[in-house]
Amino acid sequence: MLDGTRGREEADVGDAQGDQLVVTAKEVAADGVVTLELARPDGGRLPDWAPGAHIDVTLAHGATRQYSLCGDRWDAHSYRVGVLREVDGRGGSAYVHDELAVRDVVTFGGPRNDFAMVPSPRYLFVAGGIGITPLLPMVHQADLVGADWALLYGGRSRSSMAFLDELARHGDRVHLHPQDEAGLLPLAAWLREPREDTVVYCCGPGPLLDAIADATTHWPPHRLRTERFAAAELGAPVRDEPFEVELARTGTTITVPPQLSVLAAARSVGATALSSCEQGVCGTCETSVLAGVPDHRDSILADHERAAGDCMFPCVSRSCTDRLVLDL
């Protein structure tokens, strides 16, 4: 079908969907916090990740949430995320807490990493509440490379603070500050002396991030690295119904059903689309988007590049709109 026939084609269905995860375990980690273990339905390898990475998880009712990976990257077959029940949330966390069950399936995108660990002889990790999740693998890694590190971990109360048992083995490197016992995190005391040899990683609620920014204004640049837990403004809702893709070079329009990638659908009608990893990692299949809003599920684009919406990786990314026009 390289002759550029104009027309509508129904794509072959048959590829296994590569973006699904099954819940293999669900445990209460603290008051209002559950952890989920996630795996491929066939138990296969999951995409690689590094501390600070998160995945986008699309729940059954169509909401997408971002969760930091907090498991062990040396286990290639399992992801772990921690989810706080957000009282004022938009329903995603309540769904995870109340309805999502072992053996349920969710779809995912990524992993992506906007909070990557940089090399340093010394680290100060500062966690507020559920903000401990991306820091947990960082702590492990700092330990692994023999860096000097400390963790300040604050929460409403000891019972609301997850992973205390896992952190216990690090002894006096870990400084717990349950607010009802010890008050707010003593940021000023820890950050008074600016240090060239220290990188500060902080994750938690907005007020904590504002406070730590204020407490480090006299530090050298680039020493403070933060990740804000904020509800991302998503465009059109992510969809699980079929959508149309027009391949602009031939004028062919195809219908992409949920179980098929855009790449596979395009190839089924003869489009020439080189790819390699087919996990949204390597970037080989980058394709220009001429119209429509892509639903990005790759590990490559930064937020501002996603928002631009002018390119996508059709091996994993899909469509937010009824129709996409691609330069294929």
Add this chain to the structure above:
Amino acid sequence: MTTTAAPTTVPTVDVDPFSHEVLADPLPMQAALRDAGPVAWIPRYDLYAVARYDEVRATLVDWQRFPSSAGVGLSNFRYEEPWRPPSLLLEADPPHHDAPRAVLAPILSPRALRRLRERWCADADDLVAGLLDGASGRRSGAELDHRSRHVVELDAVAALAEAFPLRVFPDAVGLPPEGREHLLPYGDHAFNAFGPANDLVAKGAPRVAELSAWVASRCARDVLSEDGFGAAIWSASDRGDITPAQAPLIVRSLLTAGVDTTVHGLGACLYALASNPAQWDRLRARPDLARVAFDEAVRWESPVQTFFRTADVDVPIGGSVVPEGHKVLMLLGAANRDPRRWDDPDAFDLARDPSGHVGFGMGLHQCIGQHVARLEAEALLGALARRVERLELAGEPERHHNNTLRAWGSLPMRLHAA
């Protein structure tokens, strides 16, 4: 090398993958290793080898059980001193591998390379036009058609496959003009050094100190231009994303891995097109197939033939076990021609979808410069497709032997101008 009894459950294949006989034509050895089983044992080096697509790919991606920090050549860094400070990318594992990779990936991403595309296409066009028009000494009067149609004979390795990357890539890195002739010999030795200490390594040894010192001197910040890949790497160290000590070693990775590989990838592609005229015609009719043509050539010829890993634990493969601490040879070239994965694998065919080949590796260590290579190929093949009607071999091509690379030393070729 220690004397070791053959492992009982692993098929033994008594070959030397680094002998001149095999380097001249590795295909029979590749077939023997593929057919022996999912993993085989090579007694000469007490070495395990995977040659089937599925096993090669699985070994490549499994950085947890097959780490790279003990070296990706035959030498085991657990016991042997590396010949140079190890690469922060190729010869490193997580977590040390993370930051250098995270810094370099966006610098070499397709989006970052867009700014080079127009320039490189113009450079390629200029190079090809110059060869066709300016090579009066080489133009054969007898073959001169009436009017402007003419034929040029050249060595496609020197005139195209080497000339184009050497024209655009060092500029993109930001190297000063002097001394660029050291790049190919340095890369050639680095890729020989992944193999055993044979005559190919000995051949390069006398110049190692001189070439290594030259390359190291080119990685310094004040030597590099302000707008190249090198400067971008140094800027990352200003932000603390890598340390200032890491920056020159990451620049070194570009200079080591970014020249010979693309030269031999382009050489492979030019040979494939010249020896398959129907595929050349297809490319001329559809110049947008340039990237497919290059990746198909990388699959078909696998310019990087092999890399090694080291088993970190006992790893079962297809009923056998690779014991902890042992080296595993991954035959990328064999995987790329595995009939279990590819229909008619020995055919160079632009109608094929070469996606998923392991010529660039796969997983965490997959070639970070692959988009640079594809852009070079797209530019050069595009210029050739526009300006050349027919490519044909004009003599017997000669192989260049390297322990890792499958390469042409010379490709006598006749270009019929369009």
